[in-house]
Amino acid sequence: MVLSLMVRRAGLSTVGFHRVRHPWALAAKTLGLAAAWTLVDIGLLKPIENHLTGTRQDMSMFLSLRGNVTMLLAWIALAWVVAGLGETVAFVGYVQTRVTEVVGRTGVRLAVAAVLSSLLFGLLHTEYGIVGVTVSAVNGIFYCVLRYRYGTLWAPILAHGFIDTIGLVGVFLIGPVYGLW
Numbered sequence: 323m324v325l326s327l328m329v330r331r332a333g334l335s336t337v338g339f340h341r342v343r344h345p346w347a348l349a350a351k352t353l354g355l356a357a358a359w360t361l362v363d364i365g366l367l368k369p370i371e372n373h374l375t376g377t378r379q380d381m382s383m384f385l386s387l388r389g390n391v392t393m394l395l396a397w398i399a400l401a402w403v404v405a406g407l408g409e410t411v412a413f414v415g416y417v418q419t420r421v422t423e424v425v426g427r428t429g430v431r432l433a434v435a436a437v438l439s440s441l442l443f444g445l446l447h448t449e450y451g452i453v454g455v456t457v458s459a460v461n462g463i464f465y466c467v468l469r470y471r472y473g474t475l476w477a478p479i480l481a482h483g484f485i486d487t488i489g490l491v492g493v494f495l496i497g498p499v500y501g502l503w
Contacts, residue, residue, distance in 0.1 A: 323337075323411070323412060323416045326416075326420075336419060337411065337415035337416050337419050337475065338414070338415045338419065338469055338474060338475030339415070339474065339475050339476070340473055340474040340475070340476075341474075342472075342474055342476050345476070348472060348474075348476060348477060348480065349480055351472075351477075352468065352477055352480040352481045352484060353480070353484050355468070355481055356480075356481045356484035356485045356488060357484070357488060359461075359464055359481070359485060360485055360488050360489070363457060363460075363461070363485075364499050364500075364501055364502050365501070365502045365503075367457055367460060368453060368457060368500060368501040369501035369502065369503050371452075371453045371456055371457065372453060372500060372501055375452050375453055377451055377452060377453055378451070378453060378500045378501075379450050379451055379453040379454040379457065379498075379500060380449065380450050380451040380453075380454060381450070381493070381498035381500070383449070384397075384490075384493045384498060385497075385498070387490065387493050387494055388493060388494060388495075388496075388497050389494065390494070391494075394490060394491070394494045397490050398486075398487055398490055401483060401486035401487060401490060402483045402486070402487070405482055405483070405486050406479050406480070406482040406483030406486060407479055407483075409443065409446065409482065410465060410475065410478050410479045410482045411475065411479070413439050413440070413442060413443040413446070413462060413465075414439065414443070414462065414465045414466055414469055414475065414478050415469075415475045417438075417439040417442055417443075418435050418436060418438075418439035418466060418469075421434075421435040421438050421439055422435040432470070436462075436463060436466035436467075437463065439462065439466065440459045440460070440461075440462025440463045440465075440466060441459050441462075443458060443459060443461075443462035443465075444456060444457075444458040444459025444460075444462060445459075446458070461482075461485070464478075464481070465478035465481060465482060466478070468481055
């Protein structure tokens with residue numbers, strides 16, 4: 323991505339980084355949206371996917387997190403840097419922007435770009451099994467909607483970080499949550 327931007331002589335604004343007028347208000351809104359989306363995820367999406375696939379999201383890598391404060395803090399730091407910032411910039415910022423350059427930026431064409439970048443985003447999460455891949459792809463759509471609703475890549479970055487933090491704190495407190503039903 324960096325090399326591509328350098329060759330194109332393009333700045334970070336071309337992938338969606340735009341100055342936020344009221345950053346704390348955006349953070350508060352995205353925290354609320356992340357909490358609501360997490361409820362949709364565990365209350366609706368994961369249970370349906372668990373039922374349809376006959377499997378659950380593979381959360382085995384997080385089992386040792388339960389009750390371990392040091393590990394929780396390490397995972398949260400990783401979640402914000404690698405996932406919240408890295409994955410979101412790569413897929414919701416860079417990949418989606420490159421796809422819109424090919425297919426277009428309006429209406430159905432923008433939706434196609436969002437779906438394609440989200441499918442790639444989902445495929446990045448194969449270590450969580452098919453449920454993790456599909457949940458991640460749907461989350462990618464959510465992040466794309468936030469990018470265009472708020473006009474900045476900061477909104478999905480914050481939402482991704484908050485969603486992962488909520489999930490990690492949940493695993494820390496009660497263990498993996500595979501759905502509410």
